[in-house]
Amino acid sequence: MEEHGGKVSRGIQKMLKTFWYLRNIKKSKKELEKIQWRLLKKTLDYAYNNTEFYKNKFDRANISPDDIKNPEDMLRIPVTTKEEIQKCYDEMIAKGYDKNKLVKMTTSGSTGKPTILYFDKISHFYLMKVFKYRSKVFNGLKFSDRIVNIREELTEDNERANRRLFNRITGLTYLTTRESIEVVSKKLLKIKPTVIYSRPSDLMEIVKYIKKECIKPFKLKMILSSSELLTENERHVIEYFFRCKIYDIYGNAELKEIAWQCHENQGYHINVDAVFVEFVKDGRHAKEHEDADLVVTSLCTRSMPLIRYANEDRGVYTNRLCACGCEFSLIEKITGRKADYFHLKNGESVAPHVTIKIIRYPLEGKISQFQAIQKSKDRFTIKLVPTEKYEKKSEEKMVAGLRKLLGGNVSIKIELVRNIPKERSGKYRIVKGEVRNFN
Numbered sequence: 269m270e271e272h273g274g275k276v277s278r279g280i281q282k283m284l285k286t287f288w289y290l291r292n293i294k295k296s297k298k299e300l301e302k303i304q305w306r307l308l309k310k311t312l313d314y315a316y317n318n319t320e321f322y323k324n325k326f327d328r329a330n331i332s333p334d335d336i337k338n339p340e341d342m343l344r345i346p347v348t349t350k351e352e353i354q355k356c357y358d359e360m361i362a363k364g365y366d367k368n369k370l371v372k373m374t375t376s377g378s379t380g381k382p383t384i385l386y387f388d389k390i391s392h393f394y395l396m397k398v399f400k401y402r403s404k405v406f407n408g409l410k411f412s413d414r415i416v417n418i419r420e421e422l423t424e425d426n427e428r429a430n431r432r433l434f435n436r437i438t439g440l441t442y443l444t445t446r447e448s449i450e451v452v453s454k455k456l457l458k459i460k461p462t463v464i465y466s467r468p469s470d471l472m473e474i475v476k477y478i479k480k481e482c483i484k485p486f487k488l489k490m491i492l493s494s495s496e497l498l499t500e501n502e503r504h505v506i507e508y509f510f511r512c513k514i515y516d517i518y519g520n521a522e523l524k525e526i527a528w529q530c531h532e533n534q535g536y537h538i539n540v541d542a543v544f545v546e547f548v549k550d551g552r553h554a555k556e557h558e559d560a561d562l563v564v565t566s567l568c569t570r571s572m573p574l575i576r577y578a579n580e581d582r583g584v585y586t587n588r589l590c591a592c593g594c595e596f597s598l599i600e601k602i603t604g605r606k607a608d609y610f611h612l613k614n615g616e617s618v619a620p621h622v623t624i625k626i627i628r629y630p631l632e633g634k635i636s637q638f639q640a641i642q643k644s645k646d647r648f649t650i651k652l653v654p655t656e657k658y659e660k661k662s663e664e665k666m667v668a669g670l671r672k673l674l675g676g677n678v679s680i681k682i683e684l685v686r687n688i689p690k691e692r693s694g695k696y697r698i699v700k701g702e703v704r705n706f707n
């Protein structure tokens with residue numbers, strides 16, 4: 269469905285396409301696979317014929333979009349990296365789009381330089397509204413819900429939305445953690461939302477504050493989280509405290525919402541009509557349940573196509589169908605950012621969630637926050653924020669567990685600190701690999 273013709277016909281097309289996207293959630297796996305493949309083929313053709321960047325990439329690899337006949341063939345297209353995007357903005361913008369008239373979005377740049385993405389208004393609408401609302405409505409969001417979205421920084425759009433009468437009627441409020449957690453918590457207690465959308469680390473802080481002040485928490489219908497790895501412990505604490513389910517969303521600034529959890533909590537449903545996700549291990553497509561790099565292709569963005577983007581996250585997939593009835597395929601688990609894996613001298617890699625478990629278990633209740641950092645191949649620092657129940661015996665037990673995991677000869681430094689600072693991006697990272705250039 270191309271966007272051409274007059275304003276009215278474009279408006280009708282947008283509406284029809286929105287309905288089409290909304291209806292996809294009820295389609296069968298077979299139908300969805302067909303739709304996804306058709307959209308992928310169209311995207312490859314479009315990117316090749318409309319951007320200098322992908323024309324060159326395909327030509328250099330000596331392939332054309334027609335050579336891609338099955339998902340396996342996608343491996344022949346070289347990945348697109350963050351560094352390439354940063355160097356080639358002009359070559360990546362599709363013919364017919366004026367960079368200055370596009371919606372500009374900047375990634376947080378937690379590992380270095382920020383990346384800028386350019387979206388045309390129509391793709392932006394599908395990505396920011398249609399796909400985001402579709403999953404939430406599936407999970408039970410109603411028009412009558414009062415939603416509070418807690419973010420690190422408010423954009424101009426967010427501030428405008430806070431002033432808009434429509435938002436006040438529909439009950440959507442944006443709060444910023446630039447104000448203290450105390451202020452955010454007090455505002456929450458006043459607004460009494462039915463839905464909160466926030467990062468897990470901020471939710472944990474809010475729980476801590478409300479508990480400390482002995483205030484009865486308001487009744488929530490659901491919590492949505494994103495941007496950070498949601499650990500099982502955080503899920504348990506937050507769900508238990510607010511007595512409602514938490515639905516985690518996996519996405520990034522480049523592609524927006526990629527996958528989302530449903531009430532069955534069996535993994536993350538991929539928005540298969542918005543993104544094509546590949547799981548790549550050692551240059552081949554990974555097997556089911558195998559930990560792999562995620563390589564993602566946007567099926568929706570027209571102004572700046574993104575094909576086989578190596579987004580530096582890792583995860584595993586499953587062919588299982590979810591019991592919720594939605595047949596969007598599943599990412600079984602997001603295992604973490606590639607940069608947060610610990611890489612050991614013997615060549616093995618340790619996923620962040622494994623490290624988290626080993627540290628958390630012996631120190632349950634004895635610490636309120638922690639961070640594990642790999643400084644070099646055999647040097648690790650563990651920062652702990654102790655509670656009054658902290659004891660040396662548990663610390664020793666944790667260190668013994670870590671030694672078993674990381675190797676007997678590594679140096680493990682324990683630092684007791686008052687708090688763990690957030691990254692420049694505003695995100696809180698529990699596990700942090702500071703060593704680069706591992707292969």
Ligand SMILES: [Zn+2]
Pocket residue numbers: 530531532533534537590591592593594
């Ligand atoms: Zn499901």
